[in-house]
Amino acid sequence: MERVDLSPLLHLGTSSFTADGWESSFYPPGTPQRDYLTYYATRFSTLEIDATYYAIPALSTVKGWDAKTPANFRFALKAPHEITHECLLVDAEPVLTEFLKATEPLGSKLAVILLQFPYFNRQTFSNPDDFLARLKPFLGALPSSPRFALEIRNKFWLTRPFLDLLRQHRVALALIDHPWMYPPKVLGSKPEFITADFTYVRWLGDRKAIEALTKTWDKTIIDRTDELQEWVRACRNFLKRELHVFLFANNHYSGYAPDTLRLFEDLMTKQVVSS
Numbered sequence: 001m002e003r004v005d006l007s008p009l010l011h012l013g014t015s016s017f018t019a020d021g022w023e024s025s026f027y028p029p030g031t032p033q034r035d036y037l038t039y040y041a042t043r044f045s046t047l048e049i050d051a052t053y054y055a056i057p058a059l060s061t062v063k064g065w066d067a068k069t070p071a072n073f074r075f076a077l078k079a080p081h082e083i084t085h086e087c088l089l090v091d092a093e094p095v096l097t098e099f100l101k102a103t104e105p106l107g108s109k110l111a112v113i114l115l116q117f118p119y120f121n122r123q124t125f126s127n128p129d130d131f132l133a134r135l136k137p138f139l140g141a142l143p144s145s146p147r148f149a150l151e152i153r154n155k156f157w158l159t160r161p162f163l164d165l166l167r168q169h170r171v172a173l174a175l176i177d178h179p180w181m182y183p184p185k186v187l188g189s190k191p192e193f194i195t196a197d198f199t200y201v202r203w204l205g206d207r208k209a210i211e212a213l214t215k216t217w218d219k220t221i222i223d224r225t226d227e228l229q230e231w232v233r234a235c236r237n238f239l240k241r242e243l244h245v246f247l248f249a250n251n252h253y254s255g256y257a258p259d260t261l262r263l264f265e266d267l268m269t270k271q272v273v274s275s
Contacts, residue, residue: 006265006269007239009242009243009244010239010245010247010268011045011074011111011244011246012044012045012247012261012264012265013044013045013046013047013076013246013247013249014047014048014248014249014250014257014258015050015202015249015251015257016047016048016050017036017037017040017047018036019217020215020216020218021216021219024218025218025219025256025258026258027039035068037064037065038069041069041070043258044261045073046074046075046076046111046248047073047074047076048078048248049065049076049077049078050078052077052079052103053078053080053081056095056099057102057103058102059105062102062104062106065106065109066109073109074109074110074111074246075106075110076113076114076200077103077110077113079096079099079114079116080095082095083115084116084117085118088124089134090134092138100143110146111147112148112172112198113147113148113149114148114149114174114200115149115150116174117152118153119152119153119154119180128156128159128161128162131157132161132162132165135165136165139165139166139171142169142171147172148169148172149171149172149174149196149200150166150174151173151176153178153180153181155182163192163195166195166196167195170196170197171195171196172194172198172199173193173194173195175187175188175201175202175234176203176204177201177202177203177204177227177231178204178206183230184231184234187234188231188233188234188235189237194241197244198243198244198245199238199243199245201235201245201247201248202247202250203224203231203247203249203250203254204252204253205222205250205253206252210222210255211252213255214255217255217257219256219259220256220259220260221254221255223254224253224254224260224263225263225267228260228263228267229267232264232268235247235268247264249261249264
């Protein structure tokens with residue numbers, strides 16, 4: 001079968017570019033760690049950086065990311081957990097300002113900032129409306145660029161007022177493949193879940209379940225063919241709407257993120273050829 005190039009609107013990458021097992025399964029033998037990102041950028045067009053969730057990166061680090069990637073490469077950065085988990089958006093503007101300043105050297109390579117929220121319990125917010133009241137002024141103060149995506153791990157909070165608020169501020173709802181959320185067939189078929197001129201997909205999986213099987217991320221442990229077939233259908237619909245699609249695979253999804261992306265590309269290619 002002749003291979004078909006995928007749409008330039010489709011940006012595929014992994015969540016982080018290092019993991020136990022990748023030094024032998026993904027990177028050529030003997031590749032020094034300082035060259036990992038350079039090599040990674042020859043394989044994928046985008047990367048989700050998890051480290052920025054834990055700390056605002058040093059300017060030298062950000063400049064290094066820029067220097068090691070081509071001009072058309074795109075980064076997605078997790079917002080610091082101080083914003084989403086510690087202060088829960090209260091007086092979070094100084095942290096966000098510092099974060100945006102630190103990441104300025106990426107320029108147009110900074111495609112998306114992900115605001116990753118947890119599954120809130122009733123002790124944190126008694127209901128979705130309380131969270132919306134906190135979220136509304138924060139989103140209203142966001143700059144027009146870069147793009148922002150927002151993840152929340154509670155499917156019952158994906159209410160119309162919540163989605164309308166995201167849409168009002170052009171913030172994309174992160175579509176996550178996770179046990180707590182709707183299955184991909186639902187996430188990919190509901191137009192109301194598209195709240196911006198792009199969409200942001202994360203294949204997360206069940207971390208606890210897969211870590212009971214392995215903690216070395218060098219091969220596929222769980223067959224995700226059925227789920228990925230659904231995501232192929234979803235992505236084809238997104239592309240028909242001329243949406244940019246940023247899609248990131250986590251090792252916890254199937255065991256080895258690069259293989260997950262390879263399988264998705266194969267399935268996507270087969271559907272393009274057969275259509």
